[in-house]
Amino acid sequence: xxxxxxxxxxxxxxxxxxxxxxxxxxxxxxxxxxxxxxxxxxxxxxxxxxxxxxxxxxxxxxxxxxxxxxxxxxxxxxxxxxxxxxxxxxxxxxxxxxxxxxxxxxxxxxxxxxxxxxxxxxxxxxxxxxxxxxxxxxxxxxxxxxxxxxxxxxxxxxxxxxxxxxxxxxxxxxxxxxxxxxxxxxxxxxxxxxxxxxxxxxxxxxxxxxxxxxxxxxxxxxxxxxxxxxxxxxxxxxxxxxxxxxxxxxxxxxxxxxxxxxxxxxxxxxxxxxxxxxxxxxxxxxxxxxxxxxxxxxxxxxxxxxxxx
Amino acid sequence: xxxxxxxxxxxxxxxxxxxxxxxxxxxxxxxxxxxxxxxxxxxxxxxxxxxxxxxxxxxxxxxxxxxxxxxxxxxxxxxxxxxxxxxxxxxxxxxxxxxxxxxxxxxxxxxxxxxxxxxxxxxxxxxxxxxxxxxxxxxxxxxxxxxxxxxxxxxxxxxxxxxxxxxxxxxxxxxxxxxxxxxxxxxxxxxxxxxxxxxxxxxxxxxxxxxxxxxxxxxxxxxxxxxxxxxxxxxxxxxxxxxxxxxxxxxxxxxxxxxxxxxxxxxxxxxxxxxxxxxxxxxxxxxxxxxx
Numbered sequence: 001x002x003x004x005x006x007x008x009x010x011x012x013x014x015x016x017x018x019x020x021x022x023x024x025x026x027x028x029x030x031x032x033x034x035x036x037x038x039x040x041x042x043x044x045x046x047x048x049x050x051x052x053x054x055x056x057x058x059x060x061x062x063x064x065x066x067x068x069x070x071x072x073x074x075x076x077x078x079x080x081x082x083x084x085x086x087x088x089x090x091x092x093x094x095x096x097x098x099x100x101x102x103x104x105x106x107x108x109x110x111x112x113x114x115x116x117x118x119x120x121x122x123x124x125x126x127x128x129x130x131x132x133x134x135x136x137x138x139x140x141x142x143x144x145x146x147x148x149x150x151x152x153x154x155x156x157x158x159x160x161x162x163x164x165x166x167x168x169x170x171x172x173x174x175x176x177x178x179x180x181x182x183x184x185x186x187x188x189x190x191x192x193x194x195x196x197x198x199x200x201x202x203x204x205x206x207x208x209x210x211x212x213x214x215x216x217x218x219x220x221x222x223x224x225x226x227x228x229x230x231x232x233x234x235x236x237x238x239x240x241x242x243x244x245x246x247x248x249x250x251x252x253x254x255x256x257x258x259x260x261x262x263x264x265x266x267x268x269x270x271x272x273x274x275x276x277x278x279x280x281x282x283x284x285x286x287x288x289x290x291x292x293x294x295x296x297x298x299x300x301x302x303x304x305x306x307x308x309x
Numbered sequence: 310x311x312x313x314x315x316x317x318x319x320x321x322x323x324x325x326x327x328x329x330x331x332x333x334x335x336x337x338x339x340x341x342x343x344x345x346x347x348x349x350x351x352x353x354x355x356x357x358x359x360x361x362x363x364x365x366x367x368x369x370x371x372x373x374x375x376x377x378x379x380x381x382x383x384x385x386x387x388x389x390x391x392x393x394x395x396x397x398x399x400x401x402x403x404x405x406x407x408x409x410x411x412x413x414x415x416x417x418x419x420x421x422x423x424x425x426x427x428x429x430x431x432x433x434x435x436x437x438x439x440x441x442x443x444x445x446x447x448x449x450x451x452x453x454x455x456x457x458x459x460x461x462x463x464x465x466x467x468x469x470x471x472x473x474x475x476x477x478x479x480x481x482x483x484x485x486x487x488x489x490x491x492x493x494x495x496x497x498x499x500x501x502x503x504x505x506x507x508x509x510x511x512x513x514x515x516x517x518x519x520x521x522x523x524x525x526x527x528x529x530x531x532x533x534x535x536x537x538x539x540x541x542x543x544x545x546x547x548x549x550x551x552x553x554x555x556x557x558x559x560x561x562x563x564x565x566x567x568x569x570x571x572x573x574x575x576x577x578x579x580x581x582x583x584x585x586x587x588x589x590x591x592x593x594x595x596x597x598x599x600x601x
Contacts, residue, residue: 289414
């Protein structure tokens, strides 16, 4: 991409996203808002998978933890923005900090297994801790977020609210990737032993990025609770984690933007095919996984460590 | 002693679950330890076995149909495992994530096809005649089938230990875990070993499914539950270690049974706690040797 295109394309994309409700019907606006929520989750996962090379199979745990926290807070304490979202982000970060210190110690396949186990265990907690999470029914009847005392319910207003928070979350991720810290994370992805030899505390760096990604995933979860006003155990289940991973891989793994575009495609396919498949979406997901693995012969988008040539 | 008396049933249940988990997890452990393939479809194979057992054996199996169900499940498992081995062959030199995604995709497809075919209800079945009652143990009534399962697990563990330590096949398996390239260099074809181990491991998983029907039944979602348990077992025990899988299975069996009985709400945390503790103290599992 030429230098001009690198400026123009993102600018047009941001403008199009900001102006979307003016041109779109309410239903399409709501779908686009869902894409943004899921896109933020996928972008936070891309920071782990593509940038740092930590392929997490349990990232939905932090997304779901944030969603439950925001929903619970809105129901019992206050629905005034931005407090439920802040609670969601903090919860996502805290849960990531509590579980991540074990996960980042693990290497290779152990990381996959551990994150899978963490995701499953958090889902079990959500299903069994009924007084707080509503058990398998989930949290429903979450009050609408209020902004300056007024509830945000109109689809266009809600969209702009989601869009603004998405922009903040995305900016955090973008700044991390662009910072010297982000450059070090790229280095860990490519050759961790060398980075360690250069004196970088790679374990600490990986733990840090795990917590950052968990925090942003928690924020995305808070948006989910704001947007659909319903949180169920499925939101932090394995299917959600797998969908997010699929979005990241479709988007080319290393790119935050790519992950968002991938997330948009995944939501589009899920929402348009979902009703015709009579709840058998996982079947499509499974077929997609198999196809992606075979049709990307160089390994799934840069996840294989590239040896310095 | 009073504590043991009160919790004897839970402890025994834990041992029975542990035996089932051992039969399930050993395939997962060997496939990974020997061939470096993480098979996330292992739980789905278990569920295929469970449904096969339920279909062949019916809700009230005789010994004939129960054994037939076991044979059918072993056959299906062998075929599925062989197929999985061939499917993962092109991914041999790729990352664990690629293999995980492929086997995950297969697991999702299989689980969804099963739920289309058998619906979302729990399909339960009795144990074969003679094992479907209870026996009295120190004044507690205990299901005979679970005692029999403990016996099956013990016999299987001894048999497997003899196979691994006393036979040519066992030494090839151990050598492959230790150094795959060297085994290949002395003229043993890797893809054949892989086919055999994948097939046998999946056959055992399917057989565990049949054995598990009188306890767990067959239902959607069981595949991911047992997959997580089996993964925790092999991570705790050390990938590729038979002894590790046995110890890991017995520990997880107790957490699942005694843990849930004594600390009902904390059982999920216990599972994670055990995993975390082992990985902090022994990052490659309790029984992982100096190998890789």
